[in-house]
Every structure is written in structure tokens, then in C-alpha cells.
Amino acid sequence: MPVSPAFAALPCPPYYAVIFSSLRTPQDRGYAAMADRMMELAERQPGFLGAESAGEDSGFGITVSYWQSLESIAAWKADAEHRHAQETGKRDWYAHYEIRIARVERAYAG
């Protein structure tokens, strides 16, 4: 079956997941452009494996990005342009968010 591009094509585990769940504020202020740019930058980061994202009209959304190692996650977190986006996100775009970093041990599809 052809798989929708919404799904990340990942290698076999183990690898790492950053589970980012967020509630947006009502204001946009450049959010969409930043989100596109961050995805473009993430894709160029060493160790980036893929990402999946679902957002509701309510403002609640979940993005899971997948990485080869904890080191690649730390390097992405420390990226200068990403840090600036994180700061703006805290101030303007997110009413609340939760980040969970996890080691994927098993995966299967249906």
C-alpha cells in the first residue's frame, strides 16, 4: 500500500523520539513561516530521521520528531536559529507545551 507522506519512513529501532505536544495561543505572528523554516532546518541536521505532526483547530497539536541519538537531539536544541524560535515560541505562540524525550525500542506498521 502506498504510504501517505504524513508518515515518517524510519529505520529499525532503536532511535529516539522528541514528543512535542502544544497548545497554541490565538495569535499567528509568523508562526506558520517559522514552523516551515524549522522543519527545513531540522531536515538538514545530522541524525534527523523524520517527523510526524497533527494539529487541531482548537490549537492543540502533537509533533513527534525522530533522531538517531540523544546527541543529535541536543545539537538541534542548541542550534542558534532554533533557539531563537524556541524563545519566541515560549513568549508568543504557545500557551503551554510538554516535551518528552524517549528511546524507541519497537515499531510496527499496519
Add this chain to the structure above:
Amino acid sequence: MPVSPAFAALPCPPYYAVIFSSLRTPQDRGYAAMADRMMELAERQPGFLGAESAGEDSGFGITVSYWQSLESIAAWKADAEHRHAQETGKRDWYAHYEIRIARVERAYAG
């Protein structure tokens, strides 16, 4: 800040996550009722910690459920009523899905 009920209130790591990303078929055929019932059942399962879910109008969605242990995830997967829902899901509700089981090692909020 009061946190939206869309967020799961979780203990400190480590714990486990089941990351379920799916693309729905256009048909409903009892999907909404099943989803409500499965959440009700999951909440009663030993080791269930919480869940977060975001679904788009496109049919793509991500649900992450959180569990105390791999054993509690295995018990939930084997639950008879849940198994029936899994079978119906494969046949009727999902064009495709991916399941990743991961050990959450770190978590923080903002």
C-alpha cells in the same frame, strides 16, 4: 498557568509511550464510539498514566498513550475488547498506521 485537559499529567520519567500515528479511511462506521470506549477502557487498565491526541480533518492523527511499564502495554494490547477494536481498525478505520513503543527518559514543560 492552568494547563489544558488536552495534556496528560504524568509522573517523572522513566515511563513508556505508545506513539500511534494513523491515517483514517473516509468511513466512520462506529469509529467515534469505539475511540471513546477505548479511552474509557484504557483509563481503567493497570499502569495507564495518560494520553494525548490530535487529529486533523485530513484524517491524519497522532495519539500518544503513556504507561508505567512494557508489561502494562502488553496487557492492554491483549485485552479482548481492545483486540476486537484493533481488528476492526485494521479492516475499516485505518488506511495506514504506525506504532512506536518508546521509553521516556526525560520530560519538561513550558
